[in-house]
Amino acid sequence: MKVFVIDVARCNGCYSCQLVCKDEHVGNDWSPYAKPQPDTGHFWMKIKETEHGSVPKVKIEYRPTPCMHCDNAPCIKAAGDGAVYKRRDGLVIIDPEKAKGRKDLVASCPYGAIYWNGELNLPQKCTGCAHLIDAGEVPRCVDACGVEAIKFGEEEELRGLIAQAEVLQPEMGLKPKVYYLNLPKFFVAGDVYDPVLDEVLEGAQVTLINEETGRTWTETTDDFGDFWFRRLGPGSYTLKVEKNGYRPYMVQQLKVDRSLNVGSIGLERAQG
Known part of the structure; x- marks a missing residue:
């Protein structure tokens, strides 16, 4: 199963992952996994910036946040008809043909990772760059990270890091496949x-x-x-x-x- 491991302590807020995600998907049709992302409004990989404390004791947290590619993905259950599916490698995909008109799927994600493309009448999100994975490459966000804050690979290979990591909102029981190291608390x-x-x-x-x-x-x-x-x-x-x-x-x-x-x-x- 494919997983992401993101080290928040390494991330310096350069936004490269967010920018290259746009570069990879805006204007590019990667069917059967994704239709083109619109120029604005979508952030399939989003840097969430949080300010902790108050002046002069302030720390800024930068957290790269893609789709969580959950084992128990609520979007798959909400779709109910194969409009959202999980690949054999664990990546969760919104089928760009079957999901047309399914604006209700946007609200099915508790992480806010699904966006609505009004022009294409289609819900969209991070695919884990499935088209690149099929070609033996890594997701663009991983390739672009100069400080190696984002790792991607087989769950077994990254088990040592996963043992030290945590997931977002574990109480929901969704078993996300994006793991975080050094969340600041x-x-x-x-x-x-x-x-x-x-x-x-x-x-x-x-x-x-x-x-x-x-x-x-x-x-x-x-x-x-x-x-x-x-x-x-x-x-x-x-x-x-x-x-x-x-x-x-x-x-x-x-x-x-x-x-x-x-x-x-x-x-x-x-x-x-």
């Missing part, structure tokens, strides 16, 4: 300073505790007084800051349902 970040001296505090110990599980992370502020806790799950947390010569700081029930910049934390000097 959430972070909690901030900085620590002495408000009297108006100077950052290096070497302060910052502890983050998940109030539901008790799991604990510890970081030490750097030369700029900064601290970062990365790859966190949602939940309620306690944040503690300690440094010799200063009163401890603590905040409880810190709700993490997105990446947080908690801002600048001023420590008061201990008396005596």
